[in-house]
Amino acid sequence: MNSLPKDDPPSETQLLAETAERCLYPNYARPGVVLVRGEGAKLWDQNGKRYIDFYAGVAVSALGHGHPELVKAIQDQAAKLIHTSNYYHNEPNVLLAEDLTRRTGFSRAFFCNSGTEANEAMLKLARRHFFERGESERVEIIAFENAFHGRTLGSLAATGTAKYRQGFGPLGPVSHVPYGDLSAVEARLSSRTAGIIVEPVLGEAGAIEAPPGFLRSLRELATRAGALLLVDEIQTGVGRTGTFLAIEAEDARPDALTLAKGLGGGVPIGALLTGEHLAASLPKGSHGSTFGGNPLASAAALAVLRTLDKESLLVRVQTLGARLADRLDTLRSRSPLITRRTGRGLLQAIELVPEQSASALLGQLRDRGLLVTLAGSNALRFTPPLTISDEEFEEGLTLLEETLMS
Numbered sequence: 001m002n003s004l005p006k007d008d009p010p011s012e013t014q015l016l017a018e019t020a021e022r023c024l025y026p027n028y029a030r031p032g033v034v035l036v037r038g039e040g041a042k043l044w045d046q047n048g049k050r051y052i053d054f055y056a057g058v059a060v061s062a063l064g065h066g067h068p069e070l071v072k073a074i075q076d077q078a079a080k081l082i083h084t085s086n087y088y089h090n091e092p093n094v095l096l097a098e099d100l101t102r103r104t105g106f107s108r109a110f111f112c113n114s115g116t117e118a119n120e121a122m123l124k125l126a127r128r129h130f131f132e133r134g135e136s137e138r139v140e141i142i143a144f145e146n147a148f149h150g151r152t153l154g155s156l157a158a159t160g161t162a163k164y165r166q167g168f169g170p171l172g173p174v175s176h177v178p179y180g181d182l183s184a185v186e187a188r189l190s191s192r193t194a195g196i197i198v199e200p201v202l203g204e205a206g207a208i209e210a211p212p213g214f215l216r217s218l219r220e221l222a223t224r225a226g227a228l229l230l231v232d233e234i235q236t237g238v239g240r241t242g243t244f245l246a247i248e249a250e251d252a253r254p255d256a257l258t259l260a261k262g263l264g265g266g267v268p269i270g271a272l273l274t275g276e277h278l279a280a281s282l283p284k285g286s287h288g289s290t291f292g293g294n295p296l297a298s299a300a301a302l303a304v305l306r307t308l309d310k311e312s313l314l315v316r317v318q319t320l321g322a323r324l325a326d327r328l329d330t331l332r333s334r335s336p337l338i339t340r341r342t343g344r345g346l347l348q349a350i351e352l353v354p355e356q357s358a359s360a361l362l363g364q365l366r367d368r369g370l371l372v373t374l375a376g377s378n379a380l381r382f383t384p385p386l387t388i389s390d391e392e393f394e395e396g397l398t399l400l401e402e403t404l405m406s
Ligand SMILES: Cc1ncc(COP(=O)(O)O)c(C=O)c1O
Pocket: 058, 114, 115, 116, 117, 119, 148, 149, 150, 151, 199, 203, 204, 232, 233, 234, 235, 236, 260, 261
């Protein structure tokens, strides 16, 4: 008697995907890939497939995967002390505050655990600053269309993309004006404006750079109106655009600035940096975080900053950024699918014609072994680790070129 053919048993990945489907909150759309290991700018999935990492966990893994300095700093600190709360000082956190203030010229640092929390702190700081000065009518924020500032209610109010805001109102009070439009900003500024919040390069909107002089002009407008200039460098900061802060490309000094993403190299940490004139704006007890700036996250961030210096990564990002721009420009001249290239350093994107779905192309690239992210309405964004090697970089570019030209 013939035995019936047996179905193959489900793979580990299928079993995990089924459990995810059943147990995880279904707010993300994820493909059936389980990443299990990384080294440099390479990642492996559960089936042993290898990928070149051109996304770094959305511009987070600045040192790539398994960087020995970062791994050692985390291991050593984990063995010593992971968490204390902010009831007491901890050494890595104080050293981190000292390093960041020295490096950026700001004088104070507050730590939290994510980008949205850092922006939330910055928006609260703006309101409380004017409250402390007896100007409590100054509560309004000016932000930009298509900007992304995070998902908590305050940061979401500043986020200028309808799809993220839908169903979460009322949000505000925030006025959104077109990015780069100084007269629109001027028209909205009033004695009720607490601050202008701006990304030096719109990250999620597709690596769109501010027009030259824009940040400097915003500084002037904010000062003239008695409002604060608040800069969100959560995606652009920590070297991603080739300078430690993207604002260094222009002589524009904001009142406060936020960092997250790359700062901990993958360990969650966010930071709000302020000038000394804002040091009394959030008085003791007015804001805080249980986990913020804990020893483990602070030790990781210190290792990232140390490695940035030791491996001259800012210069490396400038070199790789120029190479990336060059290759993408060449590709654009050859492929009718690309309408434009945007961004700088290791934060760049290609916008595609409407007939070519960026999401379908992202899937093809993944199948071939290259991981990238979507941005804007129909663009692919490239944010590889700052430590990516020449070989990894070349392999990724070749995969991209082959896929687009096939
Ligand atoms: C510019 C900018 N601000 C804020 C955020 C929010 O950061 P997080 O996801 O860590 O809350 C992001 C995340 O993409 C961002 O790119």
